[in-house]
Amino acid sequence: EAGVAQSPRYKIIEKRQSVAFWCNPISGHATLYWYQQILGQGPKLLIQFQNNGVVDDSQLPKDRFSAERLKGVDSTLKIQPAKLEDSAVYLCASRGQGRALNNSPLHFGNGTRLTVT
Amino acid sequence: AQKVTQAQTEISVVEKEDVTLDCVYETRDTTYYLFWYKQPPSGELVFLIRRNSFDEQNEISGRYSWNFQKSTSSFNFTITASQVVDSAVYFCALSERGGRANYGGSQGNLIFGKGTKLSVKP
Secondary structure (H helix, E strand, C coil): CCCCEEECCEEEECCCCCEEEEEECCCCCCEEEEEEECCCCCCEEEEEEECCEEEECCCCCCCCEEEECCCCCCEEEEECCCCHHHCEEEEEEEECCCCCHHHCCCEECCCEEEEEC | CCEEECCCCEEEEECCCCEEECCEEECCCCCCEEEEEEECCCCCCEEEEEEECCCCCCEEECCEEEEEEHHHCEEEEEECCCCHHHCEEEEEEEECCCCCCCHHHCCCCEEECCCEEEEEEC
């Protein structure tokens, strides 16, 4: 089974520039998450999709961050304009549908390491 | 509010030593799930174990063991006879049941602790 694919692996941009990250979840996984992991901290949820609908985006800074999952498969996360504090690893995760999602593990990609200078 | 605390920021041991990583959680839910993930230098988060709030049985898997104590809200992780390949950051996480819509009956967002960096020296 192929894992969660993310690209690019690394990205360096200047502040106020735009950047986009891409995620391809495990085939058949209906639930997709974007997490932000700042150096030295645990991942924090940015947004959760169920198929192509947003389930939870309460922690997404909507003035600069946006995400979509138009066909319920791939997803993109965009930052425009970027700030220095956006430097972090952006992790995508997916989870299959089952009787009890709460106890099924999330499968994570390798992440995109963003550096904003 | 849900919260996960991993008080140990960094631990350094010599190979073959046993090491225990601590995790304390807070939640108002009566049903919840706890997880441990490993994050090697490559960056990917690797799932290790999950435990639900109704199952307080300890579990052993090879050199790994987990001690879940509901009375103290702790879910500690022990590595026996540590190896250099165990060097990584380990995260404890709590599954949250909140969220807006109710797709499929659950949300399942994970709330992570800050992680414990384990260094195993040869």
